[in-house]
Amino acid sequence: MDSAEYMLFETALGVCGIAWSEAGLLRVQLPDRDAAATAARLAKAARRAGGAVPAFATETAERLSDYAAGEAVDFSDIILDFDGVAAFEATVYHALRRVGRGETVTYGELAMLAGSPGAAQAVGTAMARNPWPVVVPCHRVLAAGNKPGGFSAPGGLVTKAKLLAMEGVHLDGGEPMLPGLFD
Numbered sequence: 001m002d003s004a005e006y007m008l009f010e011t012a013l014g015v016c017g018i019a020w021s022e023a024g025l026l027r028v029q030l031p032d033r034d035a036a037a038t039a040a041r042l043a044k045a046a047r048r049a050g051g052a053v054p055a056f057a058t059e060t061a062e063r064l065s066d067y068a069a070g071e072a073v074d075f076s077d078i079i080l081d082f083d084g085v086a087a088f089e090a091t092v093y094h095a096l097r098r099v100g101r102g103e104t105v106t107y108g109e110l111a112m113l114a115g116s117p118g119a120a121q122a123v124g125t126a127m128a129r130n131p132w133p134v135v136v137p138c139h140r141v142l143a144a145g146n147k148p149g150g151f152s153a154p155g156g157l158v159t160k161a162k163l164l165a166m167e168g169v170h171l172d173g174g175e176p177m178l179p180g181l182f183d
Contacts, residue, residue, distance in 0.1 A: 004046035007053055008039055009061045011068035019046035020057045024079035027131045032154040067134060070166055072101055075135040089126040091115065093136045102167045104140045107149065128152045139163040
């Protein structure tokens with residue numbers, strides 16, 4: 001992973017970041033409490049290099065910015081770097097990428113979609129480890145009974161509810177809470 005790099009960029013939700021390698025997108029970092037905290041999280045997965053940002057990374061950052069601005073964005077063609085990702089989790093992430101904007105699935109339903117009925121808890125673990133939030137839309141996965149479940153990105157369930165509300169899914173019947181994740 002010595003060729004991994006990252007960048008930060010401003011969005012309507014706050015400062016986000018991505019890390020990439022030659023193989024593809026390595027990580028997405030949603031806004032933390034400030035840009036320094038976002039950078040610190042990314043620095044654990046990659047190093048910042050002085051080289052040029054590849055076109056696919058620039059395109060990914062632009063799409064994430066558009067998504068944060070409330071636009072319907074398709075991330076399904078973004079190439080992900082699965083190095084270090086367990087086979088079961090990779091299968092779950094591939095299945096989850098087929099769950100579209102404004103749709104949700106439960107952990108159990110996602111386990112079935114991934115070919116592992118009865119593995120809802122393992123799916124929950126995979127969601128907690130998801131290195132590509134939004135691109136691999138773990139915010140669209142709910143607990144049984146369509147309860148929010150968990151969300152390990154900064155802001156936790158508040159962030160999950162905001163991302164879902166941006167897509168027209170209101171867990172509490174409220175309105176989207178933009179512009180910032182932590183407002």
